[in-house]
Amino acid sequence: MRETRLWSLHILVLPIIAVLLGMHFAVMHYAPVFYGMSVDKAREFSTMIERGKSVTQLVLYILLLAAALYHGLYGLRGIIRELPLTPVLVKVVDAGIITFGLFIFAFGTYVTWWTFSYKIGG
Amino acid sequence: MSDRKTTPREITFQVRRFDPDSDVAPHWGEYKLHVHDGMTVLEALHQLKAEQEPTLAWRSSCRMGVCGSCGMFINDLPQLACQTQVLHLGTDVVTVAPLPNYENVKDLVPDLEPLIEKHAAVKPYIISLDQIEINAPTGEFLQTPEERESISQFTHCIKCGLCLAACPTVATDPLFLGPQALAQAYRYSADNRDCGLHDRLEAIDLFHGPYQCHLAGACSQACPKGVDPAFAIQLLKRTLVLDSIGFGKKKSSVAKIMPLADVVKAIEEFAPPPRTV
Amino acid sequence: MNSNKPTAYNNRLGIKGWVYAGRYTFERYLYLGHRVSGLGLIAYMVLHIIETANRMRGVEAWQGLMALFASWPFKIIEYLLFAMAVFHAMNGVRLLVTELGFFLGKPREPVYPYSTSIKRHRPLTFVIMGLAAMIIILGGSSLFFP
Numbered sequence: 001m002r003e004t005r006l007w008s009l010h011i012l013v014l015p016i017i018a019v020l021l022g023m024h025f026a027v028m029h030y031a032p033v034f035y036g037m038s039v040d041k042a043r044e045f046s047t048m049i050e051r052g053k054s055v056t057q058l059v060l061y062i063l064l065l066a067a068a069l070y071h072g073l074y075g076l077r078g079i080i081r082e083l084p085l086t087p088v089l090v091k092v093v094d095a096g097i098i099t100f101g102l103f104i105f106a107f108g109t110y111v112t113w114w115t116f117s118y119k120i121g122g
Numbered sequence: 123m124s125d126r127k128t129t130p131r132e133i134t135f136q137v138r139r140f141d142p143d144s145d146v147a148p149h150w151g152e153y154k155l156h157v158h159d160g161m162t163v164l165e166a167l168h169q170l171k172a173e174q175e176p177t178l179a180w181r182s183s184c185r186m187g188v189c190g191s192c193g194m195f196i197n198d199l200p201q202l203a204c205q206t207q208v209l210h211l212g213t214d215v216v217t218v219a220p221l222p223n224y225e226n227v228k229d230l231v232p233d234l235e236p237l238i239e240k241h242a243a244v245k246p247y248i249i250s251l252d253q254i255e256i257n258a259p260t261g262e263f264l265q266t267p268e269e270r271e272s273i274s275q276f277t278h279c280i281k282c283g284l285c286l287a288a289c290p291t292v293a294t295d296p297l298f299l300g301p302q303a304l305a306q307a308y309r310y311s312a313d314n315r316d317c318g319l320h321d322r323l324e325a326i327d328l329f330h331g332p333y334q335c336h337l338a339g340a341c342s343q344a345c346p347k348g349v350d351p352a353f354a355i356q357l358l359k360r361t362l363v364l365d366s367i368g369f370g371k372k373k374s375s376v377a378k379i380m381p382l383a384d385v386v387k388a389i390e391e392f393a394p395p396p397r398t399v
Numbered sequence: 400m401n402s403n404k405p406t407a408y409n410n411r412l413g414i415k416g417w418v419y420a421g422r423y424t425f426e427r428y429l430y431l432g433h434r435v436s437g438l439g440l441i442a443y444m445v446l447h448i449i450e451t452a453n454r455m456r457g458v459e460a461w462q463g464l465m466a467l468f469a470s471w472p473f474k475i476i477e478y479l480l481f482a483m484a485v486f487h488a489m490n491g492v493r494l495l496v497t498e499l500g501f502f503l504g505k506p507r508e509p510v511y512p513y514s515t516s517i518k519r520h521r522p523l524t525f526v527i528m529g530l531a532a533m534i535i536i537l538g539g540s541s542l543f544f545p
Contacts, residue, residue, distance in 0.1 A: 002323070002366060003328055003329050004327050004333075004362045004363055004365075004366040005366055007333045007359075007363075008367075011495065014495065040465075043465045043468075044462070044465075045454070045461045045462060048454065048461070049454075068444060069444070072437070072440065072444055073441065075437045075441065076438070078334065079434065079437075082294050082298070082334060083295070084294060084296055104445060104448055107448065108448045111448070111451065111454070111455065142407060142408070147408065198421050198422050199423075220410055221410070222410050222411070222412045223411050223412060223416070225408065225409060225410060226407055226410040227407050232410065233407055271506065271507065271508065272506050273506065274508055274509075275506050275508060275509045276506070278509055289416075290416045290417050290427070290430065292411075293411060293413060293414075293415070293416020293417060294417065336430050336434075336494070337430065337494060337498060338424075338426055338427040339423070339424045339427060339430075339515070339517035340423045342517050345513075345515075347509060347513075348510070348511065348514075348515070349509065350513070350515045350517075353504075353506070353515070353516035356497060356498050356500045356503060357500045357506075359498055359499065360499050360500040363499065
């Protein structure tokens with residue numbers, strides 16, 4: 001694929017990261033300002049589970065996960081591949097980053113789904 | 123009577139030495155020289171060679187910042203030795219080393235071959251689709267002053283290689299095209315007479331192309347001719363992004379031509395007055 | 400024939416070329432900061448995903464972890480992460496606009512002393528870095544150390 005498309009995508013995900021990370025900060029760190037609850041309360045298990053039951057939260061967190069992982073791992077790939085690598089190592093780095101990204105994405109999605117489908121009291 | 127403004131000052135020159143026949147690694151040689159106002163690093167090297175160290179090697183030619191041969195790492199910045207006045211550096215100890223990020227052939231001589239190879243790789247020439255006109259010209263391709271100004275500064279490159287010595291990406295990545303070649307890729311792709319952007323994609327739209335420039339700005343700081351390669355690279359990124367989504371600048375496959383008869387007329391019109399002697 | 404060909408010395412700076420900004424411009428230091436903060440943030444993001452998965456081990460495990468994060472050493476680490484994120488985001492805004500060729504002026508005839516695109520967008524650089532510093536100091540301190 002043309003490098004331009006990969007690079008453009010790492011730019012295009014920025015608005016998603018900015019908005020969703022802002023919301024994540026508002027929920028987790030600015031809870032007293034936006035939700036009138038203490039930070040400790042916002043981080044409590046029951047509050048976290050209650051928040052996680054929302055479909056919107058499920059979708060938005062998976063979207064944030066995908067966007068942030070793409071942006072971050074594209075940057076990491078850039079840094080590693082700037083090192084003098086053999087053609088074999090280049091393939092290993094590219095494949096390794098894709099595999100690692102997919103694994104972390106799958107894991108994060110599973111945790112978000114686990115929270116969404118958690119049965120309170122069950 | 124001397125017209126020098128100041129009395130000569132003693133400056134210590136630390137010059138990096140390397141002889142491939144006898145050395146495994148470079149070492150530093152120290153020389154003292156009385157430097158007068160206006161003396162360049164290149165002049166100082168000539169004097170050192172004449173008076174103290176006849177085996178000292180470097181590359182230089184024009185002595186006036188045109189040929190781009192005498193690029194060196196002077197006081198930790200890549201600079202042309204012929205344009206750098208010793209006393210303007212403001213230090214009593216002046217270090218002179220070969221340009222980093224190149225192979226060091228001997229003493230202060232870098233191997234600039236990778237620079238030239240990368241330059242050639244981006245097809246640094248006008249690629250016209252009008253092969254009939256190229257093979258049997260009927261006139262001159264036209265370019266307005268505005269069109270000329272939009273690429274003018276990028277045409278001033280003298281291929282001295284200082285920008286690659288300054289670039290942090292080139293420091294580790296031997297395949298990165300580098301500021302010089304990428305600036306030239308933009309210079310030709312942006313030319314109104316050129317239709318070769320797509321011919322260059324194979325060479326530039328790669329991992330080792332413009333996106334490994336992270337705007338550290340060192341190349342533009344180092345450039346002795348005001349080419350501002352970092353600027354050209356960012357404009358190249360914009361050109362490539364717009365092209366990839368189908369919003370690239372539409373260029374006519376046939377550049378406007380001024381017929382030869384008009385060219386002759388224009389030459390006559392702007393001809394200099396007759397000689398008086 | 401060429402068996403005795405002298406070998407040139409490899410003068411490539413290597414990683415020192417990334418890290419050492421020396422006498423280069425302010426933007427070269429920002430390049431270094433962007434790289435270091437980016438590496439820090441991606442490392443943290445992966446750790447954050449693993450660490451928040453602790454919820455699957457039950458209420459006690461989660462509450463224990465949250466109590467740990469409320470301690471002072473973790474608050475300081477969290478503040479440093481916040482500072483890195485703000486710097487990376489703000490410098491990212493600068494890079495976003497400049498890497499697409501905006502705020503850099505127009506190409507011009509190079510007349511000595513040369514004006515470079517780096518110098519021309521420096522006011523933007525200073526404004527953005529000033530804002531980043533304000534957010535880190537005011538926003539961050541009120542957030543983490545109320």
